[in-house]
Amino acid sequence: MSKSVITRTLSAAVGCFAPGHLGPLTWLLPFSAVDDALARTGTVQRRVRDLPARVVVYLLVVQGLCGSAPLSAAYRMLCAALVGPGLPDPTRQGLHAARARLGTRPLRLLLGELCRHPDTVPGLWRGLEVCAIDGTVLDVPDSGANRAWLGKHAHRHGTAGYPQVQVIVLVYCTTRALIDAVFGPVAGREFVPARRLLRSLHTGMLVLLDAGFDAAGFLSDVAATGADFVVRLPRTARLVALERYPDGSWLTVRAGRKVRAIAVTVQITTGEGTRTSTWLFATTLLNWRTHPADQVVACYHDRWEVEEAFCSIKSTMLDGKVLHCTGPAGLAQELHALLIAYQLLRLVMARAGAAAGLRCTAMGFTLALREAVNGITAAVQIEGPTDAHLLGAVGTYLRDHPLPERRLRIYNRLVKRPLSKYAAGKIGNGKKRQIIPAGRATLTATIDHNSPNSHPYQPQHQT
Numbered sequence: 001m002s003k004s005v006i007t008r009t010l011s012a013a014v015g016c017f018a019p020g021h022l023g024p025l026t027w028l029l030p031f032s033a034v035d036d037a038l039a040r041t042g043t044v045q046r047r048v049r050d051l052p053a054r055v056v057v058y059l060l061v062v063q064g065l066c067g068s069a070p071l072s073a074a075y076r077m078l079c080a081a082l083v084g085p086g087l088p089d090p091t092r093q094g095l096h097a098a099r100a101r102l103g104t105r106p107l108r109l110l111l112g113e114l115c116r117h118p119d120t121v122p123g124l125w126r127g128l129e130v131c132a133i134d135g136t137v138l139d140v141p142d143s144g145a146n147r148a149w150l151g152k153h154a155h156r157h158g159t160a161g162y163p164q165v166q167v168i169v170l171v172y173c174t175t176r177a178l179i180d181a182v183f184g185p186v187a188g189r190e191f192v193p194a195r196r197l198l199r200s201l202h203t204g205m206l207v208l209l210d211a212g213f214d215a216a217g218f219l220s221d222v223a224a225t226g227a228d229f230v231v232r233l234p235r236t237a238r239l240v241a242l243e244r245y246p247d248g249s250w251l252t253v254r255a256g257r258k259v260r261a262i263a264v265t266v267q268i269t270t271g272e273g274t275r276t277s278t279w280l281f282a283t284t285l286l287n288w289r290t291h292p293a294d295q296v297v298a299c300y301h302d303r304w305e306v307e308e309a310f311c312s313i314k315s316t317m318l319d320g321k322v323l324h325c326t327g328p329a330g331l332a333q334e335l336h337a338l339l340i341a342y343q344l345l346r347l348v349m350a351r352a353g354a355a356a357g358l359r360c361t362a363m364g365f366t367l368a369l370r371e372a373v374n375g376i377t378a379a380v381q382i383e384g385p386t387d388a389h390l391l392g393a394v395g396t397y398l399r400d401h402p403l404p405e406r407r408l409r410i411y412n413r414l415v416k417r418p419l420s421k422y423a424a425g426k427i428g429n430g431k432k433r434q435i436i437p438a439g440r441a442t443l444t445a446t447i448d449h450n451s452p453n454s455h456p457y458q459p460q461h462q463t
Helices: 023-028 031-041 053-065 071-079 092-102 105-115 144-150 191-200 216-224 293-317 328-356 365-378 392-400
Strands: 129-139 164-172 178-185 205-209 228-233 239-241 250-254 257-270 273-283 442-447 454-456
Touching (some): 023 365, 053 092, 053 328, 071 092, 071 365, 105 178, 105 328, 129 191, 129 293, 144 328, 164 191, 164 293, 164 328, 178 328, 205 216, 216 228, 273 293, 293 365, 328 365, 365 392
Parallel strands (some): 129 205, 239 454
Antiparallel strands (some): 164 178, 228 273, 250 257
C-alpha cells in the first residue's frame, strides 16, 4: 500500500537560535526588533549559550500566549517542528536561569514599541480617537516575596487566598489594542495609579471613564493633557445648570472647569421584564451641535470594549489561572510578556478587520489565539506572510471566519470560572446569584430633559 508523504521546507535561524520565533506572528515582532531592544538595554548574551537572549524573549511571549503553560512546555512548542543539529534541550533550571538573566527592560521596551505600531491607530469618531481607561486584578502565587510586595486584601471570610496585582490599561475602543499599561499593588481607588497613564494622552483623544474615575483632581489632570473625556458620575450628584441646550444636556462646572452634563434614563427589556435606571455623564465636549447628547451616550457604550480586553487576557489567555512567578521581578517580566502576546493578537485582528471592513467585535480573539498557537507549533510563516494584504495565516483565517453579530450584554463582567464554582454561585449574605434571563434583550436610552440632578444657578448677592 502506498503512503502519502507531506514535505515542507522551514526557514528558521540556525542552531540554538532556531527556537526563537513566533510562527505566523514573527513578522510583527521580527528578529531585528528583538535584537535592537536587547542591544539598547544591554542584555545581549556575552557568550552564545543554549538559550540566547533572543530565544528567551520569544519563549516568554509564547508562554504569555499559553498563559497556563510552564516554560518547558512553551519551549517544546517552539521546537516541535524544528529539526537539525545544534538544537538545545535545556533543563527546567536552565530555562528559569535564562529568564532571570534577561530581566524586564527589553520586554518593557518592546511593549512600548508595539503600542506605537501603525496598526493600533483606530478609526475616528467625529474626529476623535476613542479610548478607555480601566483596571482589573490578577492572582499571583502566594509566596513570601509576592506577599511583601502586594499584600493580601481582606474580605468577610478573612484574607484572600492569593495576592493580587492591579493592572490599569489605556486601550483603543475600536480595536481593543493597548496604548499604555501600568501595574502594581492594589491600593485604594483605581484613578491613583491611572495617573501614570496620562503620559499617553494627547489632543484629539476622547477618553471614556467609568464610575470611580470621577475624582475632581484626576479629571482636571486628564483635561490638562488636551484630551476630552466622558465620565459617569454618581447618580446622586447635584450639578448647577448654567445653561440648558436643546439636546437635553446642560452646562455646569466639574473639576474646576466647564463641562456638559447629560442625564439618561436607560430601560433594559428581557424575558424577565423591564429594568429602569438613571445614568449621569459629564463631558468636556461642550458643543452640543457637533456632539449631540444622544451621540455622546451612544459612543460611551463602547467603553465596554476595555472589559472585553480584560476578559480576553484573564479568561481566554490565562484561562482563569494564577500567574507563575514568585517574585516581583519575575512578575513584572511575565506581565510584560503577557501584554506583548495580547497586543500581537490585537494587531493581527485589527489588520484583518480593516481588510474585511469589519469592527473588532467581528474578529474572534479565541480563534486568533488558537490559530497563532497552532502556527507556532507548526513553525509556519516565520519569514512573514506572502499574501497581498500581509495578513498572514492568522489574519486570513479571521477575515474568512467573522463572528456573528454580538448580542447585547446586560450584566457587568461575568466570566466563567474554571476552578471552584461554589463561591461564584453566591453573593452577599449567602443569597444565590441572579439567574441570567434567556433570549434577546433590548436597550432604550432616553435623554432626560428635566433631570432632578440639575438645579438652576442662583448667584450669591453680597450685602
